[in-house]
Amino acid sequence: MSNLNHLEAIRIALSHKKLKRVGKILHRMHPAKVAGLLEALPPVERLSVWSMVETERAGRILTYLHDEIRVALALELDLEDLIASAQHLELDDRVDLIQTLPSDLGNKLLRASSASQRKQLESMLAYPEDSAGGLMDADAIQIRADVKVSTVLRYLRLLETLPAHTDMLMVVDRKGHYQGGLRLSTLVTADLDRAVADVLDADIAGIAVTTEGSDVARLFQDHDLLSAPVVDEHNRVIGRITVDDVVDLIREDSDRALMHMAGLDDEADMFAPVLVSSRRRAVWLGINLITAFSAAWVIGLFQATLEQLVALAVLMPIVASMGGIAGSQTLTLVIRGLALGQVQKGNIRILLNRELGVSILNGLLWAVVIALLAVAWFGNWGLGAVLGSAILINLLCAALAGWAIPLILDRMGIDPALAGSVILTTVTDIVGFFAFLGLASVLLL
CATH class of the missing domain: 1.10.357.20 (SLC41 divalent cation transporters, integral membrane domain)
Structure with missing residues (x-):
């Protein structure tokens, strides 16, 4: 069913007060499509539909919404539900949500995170939203350059899952300084007895944490990257940027430029009063x-x-x-x-x-x-x-x-x-x- 058909079906269900039918339709939709549907509805109908969104999916849907609508719908959730929905988000998406919400509510989300996550979130929040630090996620897998390929493979098997969009591992020395990237395609085909230092790709440069978002997007475009390490001023890996965040950045910049040419706010609600x-x-x-x-x-x-x-x-x-x-x-x-x-x-x-x-x-x-x-x-x-x-x-x-x-x-x-x-x-x-x-x-x- 297309987005347009979803919209028509939901509006018909709302007109007949069949909210359970609305919930079933939303359950089958991808969070991004739900967000697009919510933005296409007038405020009163939007709130009715939002009330039928499952708590565990609410946080993900919020990340796809424009800022003004995101804040309005987040405020409609009970604090406990908002915190619970945010726990399902990756750290970079949680940072975006915290930055958008009013400061008191954002601080409550931050304090509700575990101690280790709070430390990572605070580190990411310290950087401008449109910089490499603001775009990065802290879940980069780091390996030492002086270990063997067989050791890396055993280590990866011990992990329950790999972070989304993992196409390479970040290679560091004993002091944590970035040395290069080891692509998974190289890892699985390399001789088991070879050292990581012999098979890593030193040409995969780390992106400085202060790099502007537009420059990050250009690097991904020029080098056909799926992910890239982010390094601090001492060349230590502090996170990574993945292509999904860069795609979002490019789309947001395109929307902003188009709307600004007409003097409009790209984050504004189309159905604002x-x-x-x-x-x-x-x-x-x-x-x-x-x-x-x-x-x-x-x-x-x-x-x-x-x-x-x-x-x-x-x-x-x-x-x-x-x-x-x-x-x-x-x-x-x-x-x-x-x-x-x-x-x-x-x-x-x-x-x-x-x-x-x-x-x-x-x-x-x-x-x-x-x-x-x-x-x-x-x-x-x-x-x-x-x-x-x-x-x-x-x-x-x-x-x-x-x-x-x-x-x-x-x-x-x-x-x-x-x-x-x-x-x-x-x-x-x-x-x-x-x-x-x-x-x-x-x-x-």
Whole structure:
């Protein structure tokens, strides 16, 4: 049954007050799908469905929810049930839950953990959420480099289970310093009498605990990793990062960038109360209003020109629109390059020259096309020339702005995806209107 069918079936069951039927449907669903279903329901129905979730599955489902909904549903659980559900979570997921909850509730979850787990949790909570330390799990299997392969195999057989996504073991020396990784595929095919030091892969580098999450994701992508060791400042293994956490990180970053471009919170509830959502969006609309008034002010400077040549008012939006589209293409390209680490100090000038070249070619092409269309429409060659010139100027400025804005915002510590498009729109509108109306004032009147 698809997620959509699950949603329909549950809403029908709720309408007939058949909560046991809801519980049976939820029991057959993966926790991630249950989380998606909960986010797709309005608050009242969501709470009814949440009441039918089994306690031992509740914690896992909470880890898949966006922050705002996660907190709301966690607060609906009795403290004992919340603690019991959290005990079923891996430590890295428990850290995420503790960080999201109100501090007093998070502290209660922390204190309810065993002494050994509490020590590990406190260590993981000491690092920023979007760093390697915040992403890592403490269940890395460490082995000594000076033991034989046969000894490692006997040790693994003594363990009841291996941690999830275990594809290699972390090799350390007598003092716990990281030496390299021993892949399980190598372990099971190696000569039993060989030392681990002879078969380990020293090229599997440890990730510093302070490494930013985006850099961690890039390392996993570039090296096709399933897991990787995390090391402290003394090169001692303190945990590992697995690919499932990196996938979650990439998805969250993608959602955040998409929502921020519209001024929205990626962790917000889609069905949040109207007043709450209105307040959040009002700030963004206010910022856009300022940019709109800025463009209107430029137009007002040429009010006399517009009154004498009405055709200018008809053609003005074309100039702004062409500049906006061209600028957004460059802006998106640079933001993506920054996110992937492809835009760096050594190549930013090359990228600028390339974007200016593209803008010149496209500007010349479309300036001629639009100028001819304007002449055919209004029968005025001067108007066509002014329009074509303004479009060429605006496309060049749009490319420059689309290149510079994300670099400047990134250097200032501001997310380019959040503020870049608003600033770009302001620049292309003001430059486009000023160039078009300014040239018309000088050449046509």
